[in-house]
Amino acid sequence: RAPVVLAIAGETSAGDAPGPPLAPSAARAVMTGAPIPPGADAVVQVEWTEAVSDREVRIMKPVAAGANIRRAGSDIAGNSVPLRKGHLVRAYEQGVMASLGIGFIAVRRKPLVYFIPTGNELTEPGKPLGPGKIRESNSPVVTGLLRREGCDVRSSPITPDDRGLLSAAIGGGSGCDMFVTTGGVSAGRHDIVPEILADAGVGIVFHKVNIKPGMPLLFGMRGDTPFFSLPGNPVSAAVTFLQFVRPAIRKMSGDPDPGRKEIVRARLAAGIVKKDGKRHFLRGRLENLNGEPTVRVAGVQESNVASALAAADCLIILPEDRRDFAESEYVETEML
């Protein structure tokens, strides 16, 4: 038998050719989103109908039983689990929750992070800049990136390279879930962060990594609390933050894939030769060239040149086991 059809407004498929008209049928109008009246088993879009009289409508294409009906449970069936433990709750997940009438769920708390900028050469914003001094500029980068990850952040004032003051600063972060410091991790006499951390009961897990910039990075643990001591040069601090601190935050937040989200493959616009066996992170700019993602080096590649980060939209990742990278070769980049 012919299905009982109802005219409905909705999306049409422009590619469907109209079929032969059906005989007028006992059709009733039904609106987008409205329930299907009892006895009806198919819907046809109003665009495919013609009013013949007040009581009759001509259907302009064949209609199968069940067409254009969204059955209860077709999005989420009664026995399904739409979100499992570890699933990141984005706007889309909140939509799914709302569709189920769920206003609140338990989520993993984002880490509360304590940030300590260290260095005798650093000057607070607003204070006069003495000879040989520089402005402290890691705070807005580190705390801004932490907040972008959803962390709450508490910050210490700038701490000089002084044992007592540095110990006190670390004590000021008690109760925090993670510590991040900048500066004081190189090999100089004033680079006392490693010692002070050890005195504070932090077990040093590693100090120095085979990357450029960012070699002096230090990582330690005290109980369950990670300590990241980033180098003080602004590009080194940003790169080590993105390579080490951000994945740690995501892992602590339950993210099963903490390190790969921003990785994009792109062709090199020009060949690059590096002179050592470190993994390099160059500041780069991505563009679309003849339909291919293409990346070129952006700005001066020294670890003190923070303006190159502002000129960049990605890091170009050059692995440690190779030195020559050819023009047009595909490399991994990490979007900033």
Next chain:
Amino acid sequence: RAPVVLAIAGETSAGDAPGPPLAPSAARAVMTGAPIPPGADAVVQVEWTEAVSDREVRIMKPVAAGANIRRAGSDIAGNSVPLRKGHLVRAYEQGVMASLGIGFIAVRRKPLVYFIPTGNELTEPGKPLGPGKIRESNSPVVTGLLRREGCDVRSSPITPDDRGLLSAAIGGGSGCDMFVTTGGVSAGRHDIVPEILADAGVGIVFHKVNIKPGMPLLFGMRGDTPFFSLPGNPVSAAVTFLQFVRPAIRKMSGDPDPGRKEIVRARLAAGIVKKDGKRHFLRGRLENLNGEPTVRVAGVQESNVASALAAADCLIILPEDRRDFAESEYVETEML
């Protein structure tokens, strides 16, 4: 003459082979970040030195004049413009500003957006769900995505398909920079949003676009204020938001590249055939397969199936001018 050298802690290049030892020289220690003493013109890392006596140090590799000195202005020269109008201010730019002692700059205000969810079938959270009714689930998605772009958002309560109530809801957004509605833009008798917008003085710029899902999208302008009326199906609402509303917000915020930031090329894990000449946006999942970004279709591809968005991390973009897409072919995806 041999440069006057100073031992400094800092990053070393593991790839540099040590050179012949230099004769002990009038070297003085200087710390990372400290000013260069008058008369000195090069620095060597402490790792490349050996203490000979209390007063002498042996330098273990050749040192060029100027080595390891960061000259004032090497990041940002006095006559340079590190940030120009239209530059997006991220954490990195705030670092550059801080390094220059700049605490505040004038930025383009993010749009204040008024959101109106419409539809007789929609039920507020917490209220009992009657027969044929569904939960309103577009609000958390649309307002969440708006807030992720930095917008302030004001929301109307759910508005039924009623001329008076819809007109009043639009009036409630006076003073806002942009309006976004969901529902009521298809061709049915209750789909009155286009008429009500026209009555409110909105010039309709276009209604219906050649995409799937999201075909019924309507866009209009009243003076400088854009009005986006998104289809009510949750996937259609999310897709049209990402393709139209988000680029508009970024353009209003001064972004010179508002539509391409999340585009990533990936191989199709399996071939796809589409049946029409629309541009399709399928829900997909990206993964790294043998070093190649690879995408597969995630979940049921119907515009009411919001759970497929929760299962997805990207949209697979299939252009309107082709229908068959082969396994392993590269396509564009847009990261969610």
